[in-house]
Amino acid sequence: MFSFQHASSSPQPAAPRSFQRVSVNMTGRLMLANHEEYPCVAVEMSPGDVIMSCAGIPNLGERVIAYIDHLGRLEGQALSIDTTSFVMSITATDRKREKLAAQLTWLANRHELGLPEDRRHDRLTPRVTRAELALEDGRRFACRLVDLSLSGAAIDVEMRPDIGTPVTLNGLRGRVVRHFAEGVAIEFASVQTRESLRSFL
Structure with a gap:
């Protein structure tokens, strides 16, 4: 199974080639130093850098801020540029880099893990990522959406119920089907609609 090496203890930008990149194909928006924004x-992407395809190309060394769907805010500098793409370093604390590594590991292992989201049900972009996971015994846990589709969700949560455990995510019934680096994958009891997921969208 794919996994990243541990991040170093330094809060500085990761050294180039410190991590293995994985294909992600995730949309977002970025802002250059002159405040111009581009899709x-x-x-x-790796926890240390990302290859961006974009109409707006920064200068070498220029500071860039990007907001990537499912991953959030990334900040760094342009390490190398091409006509339609560039490599951007990712400046992050150890904690954020570890979380990014966990998210990327989950994405890289998606098919091997057999997570509930698949090609039948397109991924959705949640605007609200804070959620609540409830167990049948009444216990409730704050969690964060990592990924969402009509058939299931992946959440970042400290307490990991056993596989097969019935749960509700913001009132949506489902069961735990997999564990991954920082949380669990949930398969909904029935395929949802965008309307039923409106609290996230």
Whole structure:
């Protein structure tokens, strides 16, 4: 199974080639130093850097801020540039880099893990990522959406119920089907609609 090496203890930008990149193909928006904004696509990413495809190309060394769907805010500098893409470093604390590594590991292992989201049900972009996971015994846990589709969700949560455990996510019934680096994958009891997921969208 794919996994990233541990991040170093330094809060500085990761050294180039410190991590293995994985293909992600995630859309977002980025802002250059002159405050111009452009739609972008993160093509390949590691916890240390990301290849961005974008109409707006920064200068070498220029500070860039990007907001990538499912991953959130990334900040760094342009390490190398091409006519339609560039490599951007990712400046992050150890904690954020570890979380990013967990998210990327989950994405890289999606098919091997057999997570509930698949090609039948397109991924959705949640605007609200804070959620609540409830167990049948009444216990409730704050969690964060990592990924969402009509058939299931992946959540970042400290307490991991056993596989097969019935749960509700913001009132939506489902069961735990997999564990991954920082949380669990949930398969909904029935395929949802965008309307039933409106609290996230």
